[in-house]
Amino acid sequence: MNTPAIAAIQPCLWFDDQAREAMEYYVSVFPDSRIDEVIEYPDESLDEHFRGMSGNVLNGRFTLRGVNFVCLDGGPIFTFNEAVSFVVTCADQAEIDRYWAALSHVPGSEQCGWCKDRFGVSWQIIPATMGALLARPAQIQAMMAMTKIVIAELENA
Template sequence: MDKIVPSLWFADNNCDEAIHYYLNVFPNSSLDAVTYYPDEELDTHFEGMTGKILTAEFHLNGQKFLALDGGPDFRFNEAISFTLPCADQAEIDYYWTKLSHVPEAEQCGWVKDRFGISWQIVPQNMDELTRTPAQIQAMMQMKKIDIAALVAAK
């Protein structure tokens, strides 16, 4: 049983699109359950939400998430991000290509995807690669993490 399950509020009625996008990006992923808003003709509290996702349960690379089409009241921001510890440079490059959508938000391994979610795409051994002042200085100049450059910066 998951102890903490992130819940994502999609503000632009694009929850279904986002979930399917993420299912294609991450291995070992599944869409587990979806509940839709009721027909607005039956319940006027949900005007404009007919056919949108009220709740969805899904797994990305084995991690459970919840999501909903919540409307424009709340938006994602950089105060919350998801960290992707990567095995090697090829994995970093893969996730960077798939998730980076806002170049001005890129810094030190951070990207923002097309739905506004921030991701930290870093090597699994990031702590080992940023032990010296030279390595930290090199990392601070990077957008996408370059493992070889961090190793060389010792």
């Protein structure tokens, strides 16, 4: 088996019990992505700490567009919030629209290109030219009023 290279620093996502579902979903959303490895919790009869976790993801490794991630099912102790988000740089409006449609599931959390997926993970879906599109104060004001970024509106602001 050819083992992929592992980045020296990689994000780890803590799910309640949806790590496998999240990995499968994310690799379906992002091209050139894959699940690299899934290690399941052992049989719960081996240790009381594993009670109810047998078959869940103890350690999952997956790659999204060349970025290595780790994930696990750890129960409801911790949840995601907007303090950490992942930036998806897009080539054009069609790519923004595609990622937005796939990842945005919490309308109340949408602003300035930020959205939250069905697992609670925050994403920033932005054009690769974002810096140039925010060169004038009017463009910044226009962006602040947006949920999903619309390139044409920023260009015309």
